[in-house]
Amino acid sequence: MNIPLLDLKAQYSQIREEVQAAINEVMESQHFILGPKVQELEEAIASYSQTKYALGVSSGTDALLLALMALEVGKDDIVITTPYSFFATAGCVARLGAIPKFVDIDEKTFNIDPEQLKTMLNSLTPDEHKRLKAVIPVHLFGQMADMEKILPICQEHNVPIIEDAAQAIGSECLLNGQVKRAGSIGAIGCFSFFPSKNLGGIGDGGMVVTNDPVLYEKMKIMRVHGSSPKYYHKFIGGNFRLDAIQAAVLLVKLQYLDTWTAQRQQHAKAYRTLLENNASVQLPPCIHDETNAPKHHHIYNQFCIRTEKRDELKNHLQENGIATEIYYPLPLHMQECFRYLGHRKGDFPKTEKAAATSLALPVFPELTKAQMEETVKVIHQFTS
Template sequence: MQFRDLKTQYKQNKSEIDSAIQEVLISSQFIGGKQVRELEQRLAEYVGVKHCISCANGTDALSLVLMAWGIKEGDAVFVPDFTFFSTGEVVSFNGATPVFVDVDEKTFNLDPEKLIRAIEKVSSEGILKPRAVIPVDLFGLPANYNQIENIANHYNLLVLEDGAQGFGGNINGKMACSFGDAATTSFFPAKPLGCYGDGGAIFTNDDKTAELLNSYKVHGKGYNKYDNVRIGVNSRLDSIQAAILQIKLKAFKEHELDGVNKAYQLYTKILKNIVQTPYIPEGYYSSFAQYTIKLESKEERDGLQEKLRENDIPSMIYYVKPMHRQQAFSNQIHKEEDFRVTNELCDTVLSLPMHPYLKEEEVEEVCSVIKEYMFKRKK
């Protein structure tokens, strides 16, 4: 059993993917070109924004937006404590300070009430200037943008949606990667829409931001790449990855999103009274980058993972260590009581096999092992 079955995905789309790659090889236009332009146009249309700017990876996507916004030393950027390292890393990389905020115990996404407290605390201390917030669409579920955007407007903060895991999700029909002042996603192979290497994209409706991003991502170019008007980076999506993504985007829209949500429904139907299953608020639609359950304790979680391993069933722990405990951020002083939910989640969550090609009998096999393990523990 595969945790994320990229082999079956390739087999089902093999002829189209091979043909798309071959077209690039024949043209020999490996950087830029029509494949990249067409992909950016199709992604912008799908998300429902004016501009899509592709780049080398999801981390660069976040960093490029902060560069375009002029985020710098002395600025505070608010980041959920329960997420992948890169969301906080890019803040420090641009010279600013990440301020970690605990998450909601039901959705695992940034908690709006705790965000307010964090902003007020930073403002009252007067050392850092609150500038932006980066909500993460964790495990495929969009963050609470209704409240977060209202809070950001009140405190004059920019909102950068980290949709690395959330591409394809929506809130009442408004697509993930269309929230805030700008949004990003990742095309890392295991993401909801993944390529065969690294890749990323930025989405925005702001013309000036888009112009700056297109400059920053190619060495700060002006009218061409040999006219350099600012210090930038080298962060381009190559044509082969763009060609692959066009084929995979078609499959993603036609059946893959439905596939992961059918797997979610079956998992939840079987497990809802056995373990804590993912919570999807009314009006929200998840792209299920992961299907993550929550156990009662670290001992129970670790024991279940071992039981699954004994039955050749893969599982993953996202995340074993909260952001505020990462060594890279050890210069910051934190109070553990400010991160109660995150600390608990790091000890109790477990992600199960999840992908569009998961068979019904495979879901039932996973659930059978979980039920057996949990019933034995409760005896």
């Protein structure tokens, strides 16, 4: 049985007519850049994410870049984040000439450790604190970082939060007894609509969200090369615009997002049941007690198990036709391009262990019971 990590064709087959009609509408309008479809999507995402404002942008990477630029991050400034994330999280910081400072993860959640974040902030020199411009917690694999602890720590140090919610649209956490969605807590939230995301487009796309009207207006101008009015440039911005055809497709898919999320959660629950007695496999961590958690506390963009023989298991699954993926095999602090930061192996041991042991299994909404049972059967065969 061949089992893909993600089956976008299965998803498309269910919504083909709606997607094609949406694309045709844009083609007939011949309005391809920004415009009413993008505005409609922005309003829908703002509402879905419990924020006042949203801006469609060209990718999740550009969402992060725009957020950093709006906060005036520049040469030799400091931005604190996690070394266990997709490259864009730290890459955008470095592109602006700023310095990414890493904080290790909580091995129970894969997300940045609030206690180590607190220690890092308290250890900064007065000069470093002056250059500190942002903290970027990453809501990795679809589960929010512990914002109930992170927010007051950052407030104490008067440093804004940029939420990297590229993998976590709709994910929720409890904050002071209230359910809050990813992107709604920090100064700016950043989403990706890369095709593999829970809400994926037909190419690159992204979104920034905020509750701050000043930041919203600034990012709106910066999205179009810092021009307002046209050809008069208040800021140095970029070409960060979202295409109308992406917005049209995303508006169709947004109607199904909660259903797809529920299906991913059902698959995760089934995996947990099927794998709970396998001592060689560590199941994905959950930050909340399942019984008291918000409905969408984990949206499972990825379902990542951990095992000491990760590479061997991956090869075994591949030999049996089952696709998996490693997110991420080399932590950011060990990447060649960040060698100038002076980190060594062992600096962030929990991150390094996660990078060496985690393996993403198929968890897409259209995954069948038979496919899931076959995946688990092959895992049991390897570990027994």
